[in-house]
Amino acid sequence: MAISQRLVDPSREIRVPTSYSWQDSYQAVLLETDWTKMVELVQKAESEIHRRRLELAQDHNGTQEERDALVTALHGLRVLRMDAAAWRERQSEVGSSSKLC
Numbered sequence: 001m002a003i004s005q006r007l008v009d010p011s012r013e014i015r016v017p018t019s020y021s022w023q024d025s026y027q028a029v030l031l032e033t034d035w036t037k038m039v040e041l042v043q044k045a046e047s048e049i050h051r052r053r054l055e056l057a058q059d060h061n062g063t064q065e066e067r068d069a070l071v072t073a074l075h076g077l078r079v080l081r082m083d084a085a086a087w088r089e090r091q092s093e094v095g096s097s098s099k100l101c
Helices: 023-031 035-059 064-100
Strands: none
Touching (some): 023 035, 035 064
C-alpha cells in the first residue's frame, strides 16, 4: 500500500499525522541504545514535556490528544529513568567486583 493511501481513511478524508514540539526529544530517548546517555536524554525530554504542559495550562490551548500523549510520554520516561538507574547500579557493581580481583 502506498504511503498516500495509508493517510487516507475509507471516507476519503485526508488524515495528517500529528506532530508535537516535544516529540523529537522523546523519540531520541526511545531510540537511544547507549545507556551512558540515557539519564541526560530523559531529563531533556522531561523538561520539554513539562514546559509544554505549563504552556497548555496557561493558555488552555492544545488538544486532548496532545494532553494524553504528554501523560503517556511521561509514564514511558519514568520507566526508562528506572531502567537507566538499574543499569548504572549494575555497572557500579561490576566495577566494584573487578577491583576486588
